[in-house]
Amino acid sequence: MTHKSQATRYDQLTPSQRKAVFHIEGPLLVLAGPGSGKTRVITHRIVALIDSGVNPHNICAITFTNKAADEMRQRANALGSSAGAHISTFHSLCVRILRRYADKAGIKPNFSIYNDSDQASCMKQAVKDCELDTTNFPPARMLDAVSTLKNKLIDAEHFGSDADDFFSKTLAKIYIRYQSILSEQNGLDFDDLLMKTAFLLKGHSDVRNELGERFKFLLIDEYQDTNHAQYEIAKALVSSHSNICAAGDPDQSIYRWRGADIRNILNFEKDWPDATVVKLEENFRSRPEILQMADSLISLNQNRKQKKLIPTRPPAADIVITEFEDEQEEAEGIAQKVRQLTDPSFRGGKLVPAKAGGKSLRDIAVFYRVNSMSRALEEAFIRNKIPYQIVRGTEFYNRKEIRDLLAYLKILVNPSDEVALLRIINTPARGIGKTTVDRVRSYAVLNNITLFDAFKKAGDIESLSKAPKAKIAAFVEMLERFKKDVAGKVAPLIEHVFTESGLRKSIQSDDSALENVNELISAAAQYDRQAEEPALLDYLQQIALFSDADAYDASSDRVAFMTLHAAKGLEFEDVFIAGLEDGLLPHERSNTDDDETEEERRLFFVGITRAKAGLYISYARYRTVRGQLQRTIPSPFLFELGTEFTESDNVISSATSVIPAQAGIHCFAAGELVRHKSFGLGRVKEFIDMGEDSIVKVRFNTGQTKSIMLKYANLSRINDI
DNA sequence: CATAGCCGCCTTTTT
DNA sequence: GGCGGCTATG
Numbered sequence: 001m002t003h004k005s006q007a008t009r010y011d012q013l014t015p016s017q018r019k020a021v022f023h024i025e026g027p028l029l030v031l032a033g034p035g036s037g038k039t040r041v042i043t044h045r046i047v048a049l050i051d052s053g054v055n056p057h058n059i060c061a062i063t064f065t066n067k068a069a070d071e072m073r074q075r076a077n078a079l080g081s082s083a084g085a086h087i088s089t090f091h092s093l094c095v096r097i098l099r100r101y102a103d104k105a106g107i108k109p110n111f112s113i114y115n116d117s118d119q120a121s122c123m124k125q126a127v128k129d130c131e132l133d134t135t136n137f138p139p140a141r142m143l144d145a146v147s148t149l150k151n152k153l154i155d156a157e158h159f160g161s162d163a164d165d166f167f168s169k170t171l172a173k174i175y176i177r178y179q180s181i182l183s184e185q186n187g188l189d190f191d192d193l194l195m196k197t198a199f200l201l202k203g204h205s206d207v208r209n210e211l212g213e214r215f216k217f218l219l220i221d222e223y224q225d226t227n228h229a230q231y232e233i234a235k236a237l238v239s240s241h242s243n244i245c246a247a248g249d250p251d252q253s254i255y256r257w258r259g260a261d262i263r264n265i266l267n268f269e270k271d272w273p274d275a276t277v278v279k280l281e282e283n284f285r286s287r288p289e290i291l292q293m294a295d296s297l298i299s300l301n302q303n304r305k306q307k308k309l310i311p312t313r314p315p316a317a318d319i320v321i322t323e324f325e326d327e328q329e330e331a332e333g334i335a336q337k338v339r340q341l342t343d344p345s346f347r348g349g350k351l352v353p354a355k356a357g358g359k360s361l362r363d364i365a366v367f368y369r370v371n372s373m374s375r376a377l378e379e380a381f382i383r384n385k386i387p388y389q390i391v392r393g394t395e396f397y398n399r400k401e402i403r404d405l406l407a408y409l410k411i412l413v414n415p416s417d418e419v420a421l422l423r424i425i426n427t428p429a430r431g432i433g434k435t436t437v438d439r440v441r442s443y444a445v446l447n448n449i450t451l452f453d454a455f456k457k458a459g460d461i462e463s464l465s466k467a468p469k470a471k472i473a474a475f476v477e478m479l480e481r482f483k484k485d486v487a488g489k490v491a492p493l494i495e496h497v498f499t500e501s502g503l504r505k506s507i508q509s510d511d512s513a514l515e516n517v518n519e520l521i522s523a524a525a526q527y528d529r530q531a532e533e534p535a536l537l538d539y540l541q542q543i544a545l546f547s548d549a550d551a552y553d554a555s556s557d558r559v560a561f562m563t564l565h566a567a568k569g570l571e572f573e574d575v576f577i578a579g580l581e582d583g584l585l586p587h588e589r590s591n592t593d594d595d596e597t598e599e600e601r602r603l604f605f606v607g608i609t610r611a612k613a614g615l616y617i618s619y620a621r622y623r624t625v626r627g628q629l630q631r632t633i634p635s636p637f638l639f640e641l642g643t644e645f646t647e648s649d650n651v652i653s654s655a656t657s658v659i660p661a662q663a664g665i666h667c668f669a670a671g672e673l674v675r676h677k678s679f680g681l682g683r684v685k686e687f688i689d690m691g692e693d694s695i696v697k698v699r700f701n702t703g704q705t706k707s708i709m710l711k712y713a714n715l716s717r718i719n720d721i
Numbered sequence: 722c723a724t725a726g727c728c729g730c731c732t733t734t735t736t
Numbered sequence: 737g738g739c740g741g742c743t744a745t746g
Contacts, residue, residue, distance in 0.1 A: 065736085091736055116735085140731080190736050258735065370733055372737090394735075426722095433722045547736060565734050587733055603734080626732065627737045 006051060009079055013044065020247075020278040021045045024052055027238075027272035029265075030247035033309055034294070034609035035285025035571065038247050042219050043072050045245065046087075047079045049217055056084035060215035060237070063089055064222040067550040068569055072221075086215065090230050091190065091545050094197040098188075099541075101207050105200040110537055112187040112410055112417045113544035117398070119143055119189050121419055126178035130170070137174065146175050150191035151227040151259030153198055155179075184450070186416040194229035201236035212240035222569070223248035223268075227259035235271070242272060250305060251298050254565060254603050256595070266305065281308040285571050287317035287613050293641045294608045300640050301598045318574075318614045321638065321709075326622040326629075327373070327579075331380035334576050337616060338364055338386055338559055341574055361387055363573035365560040367607045369585045373578060374561050381559065391562035393551030397543060401503070401513040402520055406540070408497050411479060412486050413537045415452040422451075428506035430475060436468045490539045491525040564607045574614030577607045581619045582633040604637050617641075642695075642709065668696050668715075 013021060017037060020030045021044045032038035042061065050056050059082070063069040069087045076082035086093070095113070102109040114122065123139040123146075149159055156179045160172035182189065188196065201208050218238050220226065223246035226234070238244040246268055253262045269275050283291055288311035295309050324330035339346040341359045366377055374390050381388045396402065404427050407420040414420075426432045443461045444454035458464060458472040478500065485493055498504050498517060507513040527542070528534045549566045560572070564585075579585060586600035608615060623632050668687045686697040694710040708715060 089736075135730095138731090193736085255735080257733080372732080429723065431722065435722080545736065549735090563734065584733095589733055624737095 009047070010044065013041075014280075014282060016278055016280055016282075017041050017044075019276075020245075020280070021048045023276050023278070024049065025243065027242050027268075027275040028245040029268045029272075029275050029277045030245065030280060031265075031277060031307070032247055032249055032280040033283060033307055034249065034252065034606070035283040036280035037284055038249070038280060039068070039072065039221060039569070040075075041280065042221055042245070042247055043075045043079065045219065046072075046076050046082050046085055050080065050082065050085075054217060056082055058214065058216040059085040059219070060093070060217070061085065061087045061219040062093060062221065062234075063087065064225065064569065065089060065547050065549045066092065066545065067547075067552060068221065089545065090226075090233070091193050092542070094193040094233070095541050095545070097197050097200070097211070098193065101200055101204070104204050104207060105196050107183075107188065107196065108186050108414075110186065110414050111541075112185065112414045112420065113193070113541055114182065114187045114189045114419065115394075115397075115544060116143075118187070118419045122181045122185075122187070123174075123178055126174050126181055129177050129181075130173050132170065132174070137170065142171065142174050142178075145171055146178060147189075147191050148259060149175065150189075150195045151229050153195055153229050153232060155195070155199070184416065185418045186414050187419070191229070194227070194233065198229045198232045198236070201233060208236050208239060211237055216241060217243045217245070219245045219247070221247050222252075224250050224253040224262055224265045225255045225260040226264050227255075228261055228264075229259075231261065231264045242274075244272065249307075251301075251307065251602055252568065252606050252609075254568065254599060254606060256599050257590070279307070282310045282312050283609075284312050285612055286311070286609060287313055288315045289317035289319055290608060290611050290613075290615050293319065293615070294605055296642065297601060297608065297637065297640050298605045301601055303595065303598060316613065317611075318616075320616050321580075321641075322616065322618045323634075324618055324620045326620050327376040327624065328380070330578055330618050330620045331376040332383075333618065334366060334377065334578065334616070335380040335384040335386055337576070338381075339384060341614070342386075359573060360557055361559050362554065362557045364576070365562065365567065365570070365572040365574075365610065366576040366578060367562060367564045367567050367610070368578045369564060369587055369603075370579075371563060377561055377578070387556075387558040389551075389553060389556060389558045389560055391548060391552040391560055391566050393546050393548045395548075396516070396519070396551070397546060399513075399516055401507055401510075401516055405494065405498055405501075405503055405517060405520065406543075408479075408482070408501055408503075409494065409536060410540060411452070412483055413540060416450045418451050421455075424501075425455075425475065428502045430502070431471045432468060432475065436464065436472070439463045440472070486536050489528040489534050490536055491521050491528050493536065494521050494524050564603045567610050568606055571610050571612060573612050574616070575607065575611035576616045576618070577604070578618050579620070579623070580604075580617055580635040580638055581623065582635050584623075584632075585635050585637065601637060601640075638709075667694070668710075 010018065010021065020028065020041045030038060030041060032041070046059055046061060049059055061072060063072055066089055069089060069092075073082065073087050076085070076087070098105050098107060098111070099109045120139055120143065123143050124134065127134050127137050127139055127142060156172065156175040159168075160176055163169045163172040182192070201211070215237055218234065220234060225248070234244060246265065248265050250262055250265055253260060256262070269277065286294075291309045291311050298304070322333060324333055338361070341364065342361055344358050368374065371392065378388070378390070397406070404424060407423040410417050410420040411424065422437070425437060439461060440454045440458060441451060443457075444451045447454070454461070455472055456476055458469050458476070461469075482497055482500070485496060507517075524539065527539050531538065548563070549568070552560060552562070552566070552570070564577075585604060586597055590596035590600055617638070619632065619634050619638070621632060622629055624630070668684045670684050670686055684696055684698055688695040688697070696708050696710055696715060698708060698715075
């Protein structure tokens with residue numbers, strides 16, 4: 001094996017990066033801005049720990065997504081070798097811990113992991129069991145409330161005993177029932193994985209010590225997005241040695257709605273008073289114009305620690321803000337701009353090309369606030385024959401045919417999984433209808449056995465007639481046959497179940513469904529090759545934790561479409577951010593308080609700082625929302641990008657895209673007196689003619705000089721009044 | 722018991 | 737605009 005000398009390996013690190021890498025013992029906080037090489041630092045740190053004699057087996061690194069874990073593993077191996085180090089997400093780590101200490105955690109190791117639609121069906125049942133109306137207690141809301149409680153490590157019993165008002169008392173009842181439904185089925189939801197692990201560690205000092213021995217060094221990336229449960233788990237894991245290294249950026253905290261608590265990172269130094277703090281403020285990614293814009297935006301957040309964005313690259317950014325008529329035109333405009341960037345022979349389009357094309361599609365991404373916005377983009381890219389990928393991993397596993405097939409597999413591993421059983425009992429149709437299922441169900445309740453056991457004993461159920469009994473017997477027999485083949489590789493088993501269950505036959509005329517199943521089988525084969533010891537249980541628990549961002553394939557030469565949330569941690573040469581409209585970004589549903597608005601601002605900040613050189617922000621005057629064409633209002637964030645640019649030449653630097661001026665927008669000459677709605681009277685210093693995107697530099701009587709985009713500013717000539 | 726068709730409900734972001 | 741669930745019908 002070739003081994004790079006340590007000197008060359010660490011040579012390229014800046015002094016602060018080196019400090020973060022080589023500061024070995026004790027608590028360490030890496031406060032890292034975007035593009036500062038944070039992940040690289042963590043990776044180097046893993047290698048440095050190993051170089052200094054730490055056994056890789058004693059290192060645990062936690063990343064935000066599985067994808068990030070894979071990449072970190074690969075990079076660490078490229079630098080030296082990290083074989084044996086545990087690198088995974090919080091959730092995957094919890095699955096491993098819970099499987100290992102299942103009895104102490106009060107669960108069975110073959111648990112099913114319930115995703116949100118599984119959770120929804122359990123919650124619905126819970127609300128019904130409590131004899132409550134699902135209109136007054138919508139399952140989705142209840143799930144939200146329960147999730148919040150779990151993330152705060154408040155279990156059903158404690159919440160119930162503290163509840164004093166009607167709503168809390170009712171919620172407590174629902175929470176308790178929901179938890180018992182889950183445990184009857186040996187199922188854990190995403191939040192349970194964290195909560196159960198946190199409680200396990202809290203209640204068992206032996207487990208804590210054992211894991212403290214195992215993981216002598218803990219590294220956590222994206223620490224700003226950890227929730228309370230994760231925080232407690234981290235604290236417990238390092239309680240015996242305090243070798244915790246947390247890295248993150250408070251300005252990139254975008255998961256508050258999911259329980260992420262920004263205080264975890266802000267209070268790190270209080271939690272570990274002897275912590276070393278390393279700031280990484282240099283940015284190696286973006287052109288300075290982009291950083292200036294990002295900084296101007298994020299500076300408006302009140303609840304924030306001041307941090308610099310120090311550019312290291314020379315200026316040469318291409319920044320454009322464009323208005324489009326509607327989302328179709330926006331998508332078309334983006335597609336054409338992509339052609340300009342990538343195809344040297346392309347000269348068409350509404351936008352004037354910045355420079356000759358020739359860039360790779362893989363270096364370009366389009367971000368948006370909500371998934372539904374991908375549709376118009378897809379259509380435009382198909383029209384323009386531009387290859388793209390939609391980064392949405394969970395979508396695949398949510399397809400009906402995939403979920404049906406996986407439900408068969410889940411039953412084999414965990415027969416108590418009622419959600420899975422009910423899904424497949426009559427899929428494909430085998431004559432076991434609702435009436436039959438209800439009868440078996442009452443039998444199960446009456447005899448206090450699982451639904452699956454009741455099906456096994458269907459012969460004894462008096463309310464069932466001969467025909468359904470025979471059909472049930474055939475179904476149970478089929479599952480028993482499958483069970484014999486459970487051990488070993490997963491892909492052949494899936495193939496077998498697909499055929500024998502009758503699923504293949506039932507979807508044989510649906511090409512896309514068949515294709516999806518084939519994809520599932522090849523992905524499973526991939527798992528079989530990679531896993532040390534392929535096992536169905538492990539496979540199912542792994543794919544349950546598959547995330548949207550995990551679907552991103554950096555190696556394929558296609559433009560990536562993704563939500564702003566999924567963009568975290570990535571970087572691209574050219575970035576498009578679509579739909580900068582009030583109500584979309586910031587989203588209308590996050591307008592209840594200032595904290596939420598600040599989070600939306602951070603989300604935009606994350607999007608902007610993904611761009612290395614090209615940043616194309618756009619909005620549409622009209623957008624179809626839920627089938628309704630609506631007039632839009634430009635996002636207030638658009639006004640926040642340039643206000644700090646008063647002394648620079650342009651708000652829009654190197655802007656090459658010019659939209660034809662709209663009727664009604666007129667030119668201003670230097671020296672003219674103008675009035676602005678909020679800034680009052682001023683005198684025009686300069687007019688930068690960019691058609692509809694024209695900018696007026698005005699020195700106001702307040703003494704401030706502002707660059708204002710004409711189309712946003714309600715600017716009037718003083719003699720017009 | 723299966724199927725089609727209709728109605729009403731939700732609809733931000735996701736491990 | 738999309739899906740789950742309910743109902744009417746075969």
